[in-house]
Amino acid sequence: MRRRTVLAAGLLAAPLSACSGGDTDGDRVFRQFDPADQAAGLVEAIDAWNAEHPDYRVTMETLSPNNPQQFAREANAGSGPDIAQLAFTDVSFMAEPRILTPLDDLLTGSPPQGADELLATDMTTYDGSMWAIPWTADTMALVYRPDLLERAGIDRTPQDWEELAETAARITEDSDGEIHGFVFAAGAQFSSAQWFPINYHLWAHGAQLIDADGDLWRVGVDPEQLTATIDYFAAFFTEGITPTAMQAVTDYGDPSIIGALDDGSCAMTFMPPAAFRTARDSVEAELLTAPMPAGLEDGATHLGGRALGINANCQEPEAAWEFVTHLLSPETFRTYPQYPASAGTLTQVDVDPSEQGFIDQLPHARSFARYADAPITIAALQELVNQQFSAVYSGQAEPAQAADRIITRLADELEE
Template sequence: MRRRSTALGAMTAIAALVLTACGGGGGGGGGTAGTALEGTGPITLVQGKDVSGFVQGILDEWNAAHPDETVTLIELPESADAQRQQMIQNAQAQSNAFDVLVVDNVWTAEFAANRYIVELPEDQFPVDDMLPPVIDSARYLDKLYAVPNSSDGGMLYYRTDLLEAAGITAPPTTWAELGEQCAAIQATPQGAGVACYAGQFEKYEGLTVNFAEVVNGAGGVITEDDGTPNVNTPEARAGLDFLVNGFASGEIPAEAITYKEEEGRRAFMEGRLIFQRQWPYQYSLANATDGSSSVAGNFAVAPLPGLDGPGVSSLGGHALGISTFSQNKATALEFIKFYTTLENSQKYLELASQAPIYTSIYDDPALQTEFPYLPVLKESILTAVPRPKVVRYGDATLAIQDAAYGALTGEMTSEEALTQLQTQLEALTTN
């Protein structure tokens, strides 16, 4: 299987598409836009919905020690696309309402190139202690524009009790094995009526991730190292066909076309799935013993399967950047230092099952005992393939979603979808 090791900090062939936003001004209630990290006072932390409940506790700790520089949490919708849109709208209005932005790692190039966020002093952060792919994802043109607070790698969640009931001793490593194991499990009394597999297939950023993973898992790419689109290939078709055929055969339940992370999490925790592609945040929630999960103690995680062997995760994760239009950048910088410490990264793991950013956490034997998925997660992140790192990422991900969703819903064949996507991506890199 072909694996990619693209350095996220490298400049791609589409650097010519860099767009620069206008500086200065104060529309939308904003002040003067500057890049100097000056100004102290209250700030806001802007992110998607805090489903873990962890974030406010960290803010309370900071606020107790900094009564004149308090941080207020602004929660945006669960959808990554909606979060990105609102952050961009705030920046385009040159509003100072948003100070610290929690950005998806794939937005770094776009936000930096358009001057929505400012460059950060890399020498003030322990970047050498962080997983290389994670810190690389926060750079643009070899400069640091955000500091990771969590990483992410896709893993295969599976029901250990159902595998055991069917006499299966190990989770699948290939898509063919996944189908065979589902058939064997569904033939048992314990597995009857339980759906085989699901990921995130609603038409949003999660579909881009799932599409990228199956393409990479079959040895294909979306773009080459230099940014050249190369998605209309037999390898990419094999990956997309895994999902298309899964929906057509019922191996993937029809309702999964509406799944984002949370819909899939609920399905797995309610015992409606044998296998699921999901991020690590689900682990602690699914193991809860308060009655909210019917699968607590009866699941484990493994690497994602691929066409001919273990598959490949897309690199996920989030980082904290400072809005160009923040009036209190000095406070924002100090808050980011506080939020992204080794200690808080470990708390993020312990309280929210978020993937840590520091190598030492993954290698701690005590933590590996407490969180047995850490070795799987570390390997997932270190071997992950980034989604296309392009300045016009918003346009690229929409093109990917349109093509993939069209194929999954039967509106077009896999070949038609990939032909369309190749054409659209070529237009984005040449116009």
């Protein structure tokens, strides 16, 4: 299946001799876009490489936030970094105008450790070729305070969505409302984190917003299924399990959520790894992670992460590939606090025991590639779903009415 590009037309890489437009003293350039405080361990990994490879030294360049259009412009002009960190969703946009080096021959000739167990290859493959290689992986995990579950007599984390609702209601009821059993960001903005559990609930119950039949797209959820999902999340507010104030919150790492974990008024929530680590360092009580409800079912949760691509103008793609395989190795992840996008390498990396929920869930997660090629963008899906779910939470719409609005809009967009 071909993916639609969002980059400007005509971005065909020119066969110029130069690459590493920002290099210094002949060093090759690796560009990444994560904040400096999240990339300190990556500097150590690159220093280790440079110590052993004086003839192919690499300088790390940080360009944050991620700007795929800038890389495209540079590559089209014959410059830019030799190796680039890419969001999974950016790979096809770089591959279509051929501003990346296809990796099939390099991958076959010199496969990195764990190459046979890579996650999210559906996001790095385009027109039958591999244009970048999955590097890091992340997902959402259930975050909880074990002391609060124990106080309510609960001896395991919820295994499915029905059990989550029951467990959260029990915690809230037993504490006379002083502890909210499950807290989640439920704002109406397109970026609101409620997008993730909404999809997880649908996927775990055999539905998804849209799906493809060959090159044709159709609505993938019926009114009854979607209404049931809306009812499910709305009940957290109508039953007082989640505080009403969460309807104005969009971020899973919002201070109000971390503060509730700290003061003991929140028993369970969900976060990705970076947000969890921030919360763990901020909260006085013990925090642990577990798979999301149904998180051990294949395809019931999402897989995000980063890939590595080689600029089409790179003069030494074989040497650049050696550096890429170094970044994919278990040695890199011993200092770099990310999870490898290889199920095999994942088992070789030591992580804090509190993060075990992520490790258990990641091999079962699947990317948003299921939506990536649709005529309606993922951002538009997010905006539509978050607005309509929030309209129900606030009493502005009934669940069946919101479901009908979502399905009608999806059908109209796909028909166009």
